Amino acid sequence: MESSLKQKLFVCLLKGVVQADFVFFDPKPDDFHGVKILLQTYLDDTQWDLSGFVDLILAQTTVGTVVKIEGDDDDTPFAIVTALNLGRYKDHKCIKELKEFLLKVCQEKDVIRDLRLLMGEQAHDVGLLVSQRVVNLPPQLLPPLHDALFDEVSWATEDEPTAELRNSFRFKCYLLVSKIYKHKNANQKNNRNLIRRSGSDGGDGIVYIKPEDENFHKLSLWSFSFPMHTQQVETQEANYCLMGFVMAVETAKISTFRQQLQSLVVES
Amino acid sequence: MATRLMFENSCEVGVFSKLTNAYCLVAIGGSESFYSTFEAELADVFPVVKTSIGGTRIIGRLCAGNKNGLLLPHTTTDQELQHLRNSLPDQVVVQRIEERLSALGNCIACNDHVALTHTDLDRETEEMIADVLGVEVFRQTIAGNILVGSYCSFSNRGGLVHPHTSIEDLDELSTLLQVPLVAGTVNRGSEVIAAGLTVNDWTAFCGSDTTATELSVIESVFKLREAQPSALVDEMRKSLIDSYV
Numbered sequence: 021m022e023s024s025l026k027q028k029l030f031v032c033l034l035k036g037v038v039q040a041d042f043v044f045f046d047p048k049p050d051d052f053h054g055v056k057i058l059l060q061t062y063l064d065d066t067q068w069d070l071s072g073f074v075d076l077i078l079a080q081t082t083v084g085t086v087v088k089i090e091g092d093d094d095d096t097p098f099a100i101v102t103a104l105n106l107g108r109y110k111d112h113k114c115i116k117e118l119k120e121f122l123l124k125v126c127q128e129k130d131v132i133r134d135l136r137l138l139m140g141e142q143a144h145d146v147g148l149l150v151s152q153r154v155v156n157l158p159p160q161l162l163p164p165l166h167d168a169l170f171d172e173v174s175w176a177t178e179d180e181p182t183a184e185l186r187n188s189f190r191f192k193c194y195l196l197v198s199k200i201y202k203h204k205n206a207n208q209k210n211n212r213n214l215i216r217r218s219g220s221d222g223g224d225g226i227v228y229i230k231p232e233d234e235n236f237h238k239l240s241l242w243s244f245s246f247p248m249h250t251q252q253v254e255t256q257e258a259n260y261c262l263m264g265f266v267m268a269v270e271t272a273k274i275s276t277f278r279q280q281l282q283s284l285v286v287e288s
Numbered sequence: 289m290a291t292r293l294m295f296e297n298s299c300e301v302g303v304f305s306k307l308t309n310a311y312c313l314v315a316i317g318g319s320e321s322f323y324s325t326f327e328a329e330l331a332d333v334f335p336v337v338k339t340s341i342g343g344t345r346i347i348g349r350l351c352a353g354n355k356n357g358l359l360l361p362h363t364t365t366d367q368e369l370q371h372l373r374n375s376l377p378d379q380v381v382v383q384r385i386e387e388r389l390s391a392l393g394n395c396i397a398c399n400d401h402v403a404l405t406h407t408d409l410d411r412e413t414e415e416m417i418a419d420v421l422g423v424e425v426f427r428q429t430i431a432g433n434i435l436v437g438s439y440c441s442f443s444n445r446g447g448l449v450h451p452h453t454s455i456e457d458l459d460e461l462s463t464l465l466q467v468p469l470v471a472g473t474v475n476r477g478s479e480v481i482a483a484g485l486t487v488n489d490w491t492a493f494c495g496s497d498t499t500a501t502e503l504s505v506i507e508s509v510f511k512l513r514e515a516q517p518s519a520l521v522d523e524m525r526k527s528l529i530d531s532y533v
Binding site for chain 2: 052053060065066067068070071
């Protein structure tokens with residue numbers, strides 16, 4: 021089932037106006053290279069079965085969206101979003117390695133117990149929400165992109181051919197692995213007076229690379245951050261460092277999230 | 289025999305290494321397994337040298353070389369130049385050249401006898417290539433691409449070129465290079481041959497996404513398999529079966 025949701029967009033550059041029509045597609049095997057590039061630093065610089073992970077994502081055509089530009093000869097994916105049931109795919113090497121990685125990097129004792137539970141006993145109720153995009157993807161695409169994902173998940177609970185598959189999309193909770201910039205002094209309370217922070221970080225010392233992560237964070241059950249080895253492009257703020265960020269968000273909170281996302285984009 | 293490996297999480301092994309018949313260069317900073325895979329194959333024969341070029345790890349794309357010499361871009365630092373001169377065999381002439389197109393690995397493809405170059409290369413650079421590498425130089429394009437160093441990879445025994453190369457171009461290039469050529473891909477359909485693969489006369493290293501079919505094409509065109517029939521079947525079997533369940 022191919023949904024072609026078109027978003028006409030005018031992007032003003034210094035010299036002129038570029039019109040781009042973004043189109044949403046179901047994942048296809050041909051998207052392998054593009055999606056692999058988008059997920060290159062998903063688990064920091066760990067050597068893991070990334071190819072297997074991409075194959076898994078592309079094989080799940082009922083839930084998952086790849087964003088491309090209409091008429092682009094290169095057919096490059098600009099964004100990928102999907103939800104993978106951790107229980108359904110638990111025997112795949114990539115999922116095992118992903119679970120190992122998350123347990124290894126989680127430094128917070130209170131959270132690690134919940135994490136282990138979520139990825140172990142409760143795995144069949146948990147969806148790994150994978151969302152990666154190019155840095156400059158227009159934010160206007162975010163509400164329809166997330167609507168597409170959550171709608172597909174609910175359609176799958178009705179349309180999938182077997183009861184087992186239908187149930188595999190009845191997620192109780194979503195697990196997200198993302199990245200943020202954290203102020204280096206964010207955890208040091210005594211330095212509060214000495215820090216000159218720009219207004220852009222919202223006061224908690226975190227800059228969210230993906231704007232919707234802030235909404236997810238506020239609605240999350242728990243979250244933790246971990247240091248990363250890969251450093252992204254030089255940022256203006258030398259006091260911030262790139263960190264991995266993992267959150268668990270209950271399905272019950274998703275409708276609130278979708279409403280918040282609509283207003284987030286209207287404001288910006 | 290072709291080996292599949294990864295540099296960190298990248299399958300572009302031809303970016304982070306340079307293999308010739310006399311030496312092998314490997315980028316610093318990959319995991320030790322990258323370096324040791326090369327060592328396991330090559331250490332008995334010649335040095336495997338860890339280096340950077342201009343402080344970067346993309347050494348395979350910045351330098352061009354064969355058994356006679358190694359050409360380095362102007363961005364190479366003095367320490368890197370000295371390190372390479374010290375580490376490589378004496379008969380290999382290491383030369384830093386002033387060429388505007390500094391990604392020499394993308395602009396030059398060569399074996400021990402012939403080189404194909406980017407059409408806009410300086411006259412002086414062309415002469416340097418002929419002198420230092422001891423080759424005959426031809427300015428060419430591959431399937432309409434001027435970055436000949438990226439879209440083809442050839443040894444003294446065979447070569448692999450961009451999949452969209454026409455039959456006529458393939459024949460012309462084959463005559464020029466005097467080796468059999470095949471149009472194909474590496475790393476599961478990637479057209480950038482030289483980024484995904486590095487090869488010499490008896491061994492090749494390619495990215496771990498390379499399919500069994502691609503691997504058998506590589507082993508066949510570069511003549512990497514042993515000549516005896518039983519060894520041939522064994523080699524074929526290894527490259528056709530990905531995993532035992």
